[in-house]
Amino acid sequence: MDKSDMRSQGPLYPRDKTLHPKALTPDYKSSLFRSPKMALVPVNTTMSEISGPVFGPNILGEFDSDLTKNYCSAEQMAIGEQIIVHGKVFDENSKTIPNVLIEVWQANAGGRYRHFSDSYKAPLDPYFGGCGRCVTDQNGYYSFKTIRPGAYPWPNGGNNWRPSHIHFSIFGTSFAQRLITQMYFEGDPLIKLCPIANTIEDPASLNTLVAQLDMKRTIHMDARAYQFNIILRGRFSTIFENKMDGN
Amino acid sequence: MDKLHRLKEIPSQTAGPFLHIGCVPNQIGLNTFGGIDLGSVLLSKNTEGKRITLTGKVFDGKNMPIRDGMVEIWQADANGLYQTSDTKSDGSDLNFSGWGRSHCDFESGSWIFETIKPGPVMMNNGSWMAPHISFWIVARGVNLGLNTRMYFGDEHSLNEKDPLLQELKDTKRIRTLMARKITENFYEFNIYLQGENETIFFEI
Ligand SMILES: [Fe+2]
Numbered sequence: 001m002d003k004s005d006m007r008s009q010g011p012l013y014p015r016d017k018t019l020h021p022k023a024l025t026p027d028y029k030s031s032l033f034r035s036p037k038m039a040l041v042p043v044n045t046t047m048s049e050i051s052g053p054v055f056g057p058n059i060l061g062e063f064d065s066d067l068t069k070n071y072c073s074a075e076q077m078a079i080g081e082q083i084i085v086h087g088k089v090f091d092e093n094s095k096t097i098p099n100v101l102i103e104v105w106q107a108n109a110g111g112r113y114r115h116f117s118d119s120y121k122a123p124l125d126p127y128f129g130g131c132g133r134c135v136t137d138q139n140g141y142y143s144f145k146t147i148r149p150g151a152y153p154w155p156n157g158g159n160n161w162r163p164s165h166i167h168f169s170i171f172g173t174s175f176a177q178r179l180i181t182q183m184y185f186e187g188d189p190l191i192k193l194c195p196i197a198n199t200i201e202d203p204a205s206l207n208t209l210v211a212q213l214d215m216k217r218t219i220h221m222d223a224r225a226y227q228f229n230i231i232l233r234g235r236f237s238t239i240f241e242n243k244m245d246g247n
Numbered sequence: 248m249d250k251l252h253r254l255k256e257i258p259s260q261t262a263g264p265f266l267h268i269g270c271v272p273n274q275i276g277l278n279t280f281g282g283i284d285l286g287s288v289l290l291s292k293n294t295e296g297k298r299i300t301l302t303g304k305v306f307d308g309k310n311m312p313i314r315d316g317m318v319e320i321w322q323a324d325a326n327g328l329y330q331t332s333d334t335k336s337d338g339s340d341l342n343f344s345g346w347g348r349s350h351c352d353f354e355s356g357s358w359i360f361e362t363i364k365p366g367p368v369m370m371n372n373g374s375w376m377a378p379h380i381s382f383w384i385v386a387r388g389v390n391l392g393l394n395t396r397m398y399f400g401d402e403h404s405l406n407e408k409d410p411l412l413q414e415l416k417d418t419k420r421i422r423t424l425m426a427r428k429i430t431e432n433f434y435e436f437n438i439y440l441q442g443e444n445e446t447i448f449f450e451i
Contacts, residue, residue, distance in 0.1 A: 012451075014450075015256065015450065016255065016256065017450075019255055019256055019257075019258050020258045020259050020390070020391050021258065021259065021260070021390035021391060022390065023389075023390060023391065025390060028261075028388070028390070030261070030387050030388030031261075031388045031389075031390060032308070032388075033307040033308035033309050033388070033440075033441060034307050034308070034313070034386060034387070034388030034389050034440050034441070035308075035388070035389075035390075035440070035441065036393065036440055036441060036445055036446075036448050037441055037445060038445055038447075038448075040448050040449060040450035041415070041447055041448070041449050041450065042449070042450040043411055043414070043449045043450070043451055045451055046368070046370055046376065046411075047329055047368060047370065047371075048321070048323070048329075048368060048376070048379065048381050048396075049381065049394075049451045051321075051329040051331045052321060052331065052346075053321065053330075053331070053344065053345065053346035054331055055285075059285070061280060061281065064280065070279065071277075071279075090254055091254075092253050092254045092255065092256060093253070093254075094253075094254055103269045103270060103285075104269055105265065105266070105268035105269030105270075106268075113265045113268060114268060114275075114277065115264075115265045115267065115268055115275060116275060117264060117265070117315070118265065129268075129272070129277050129279060130268050131268045131269050131272045131277055131279055132269075133269075133280075167260075167262065167263060167265075167266070167269055169262075169266075169269055169270055173331070175321040175381055175383070176394070176451045178319070178383055178392060179256075179257070179259060179392070180259060180260070180261075180262045180266075180385050180392060181257060181258065181259050181260045182260040182261075182263075196260060196261060197260070199260070199261075199390050200258045200260075202258075205255070205257075205258045206258065208255070208257045208258070209257060209258065209260070230257055231254045231255060231256050231257050232256060232257075233256050234253070234254075
């Protein structure tokens, strides 16, 4: 997207709240004391929200997008089912977005995070850190290689297991597009049992977080592929900040 | 508005308790990305403007500081210009990133930024926004990242003319957006997710 193109874009479309979880979701216990009680206050977007940090591929190191190789030496490799996760980043206008930074983190193949506060007894994988990142190319395309994370139990007052998932942190071109979410795997029976996945009430919306097995992109005798397309908020095509802000 | 061919934004999910692995990996000893976490440095020695330290905590509904959350900020430079790919030609300070990220300390819950005080920002209609910093808060238990704005409590006259502050009907809650000046270069801004001091969060 060149400069003149960026400049021609206006405020963001209002966020469709029905697609997102509510703040208070009692089945997910952690939300009880961390959810604002007052309604969000709608404001007209200004330059402060329309602009945002943008990163290019220059920030990336050689193995940032290969989680099977970025926590071990050259002859070693993370333990687990090798997979490619790939897709395109679009805005709501169906336009692909280049230079989108995507940060990912995940548990290892046994469902254990390399984090001091994860007390699950599944073993750590000495060859797996669980952290990676990539940037979309000029066609809005991204991909990274990893292992399929394991499911894990978590404290939520019952017999709760998280489905296999990868955490995504996504930067668009606006601070108002900033998004953190989780990607699930097609066919996982734990998705419909998960209190966190089910904070999303609209099944069609939840389904957009489920990556699809993509046999066309499989790497022969190496890795299966999953496709996960990411849609960020869209923007009006012309500036009418004047009109939006006028009072 | 053209609604043809509109796709729908994918939904948010909580960042969870292990967000550090992906967002601030060097803070938990992962020693990756060249040893420097993205967003940990906003300034260089050539950055224009008045240096300030900005710190605070994020409190939950039990009035306990959250210790597994993360805060991101986005702000204009000393001249009120944003540092983005589309404003690089507009004279914004190339020695200032404008974007910062800090996790809440694992013991105290404090987040902290070394930054500069932003200038007033001119809007397209010619009116001015008072110096302010956009905040985005994520944590375990927060299903959708929370947006708010921090203003400088000592900027009385500029704050009075700020279009967003003027629009807020609930003037009692405006104080939740004000950073407290502790010393000349040190501001404190606490964020309350619930309770009588609940911060104003915006739908932007
Ligand atoms: Fe997780």
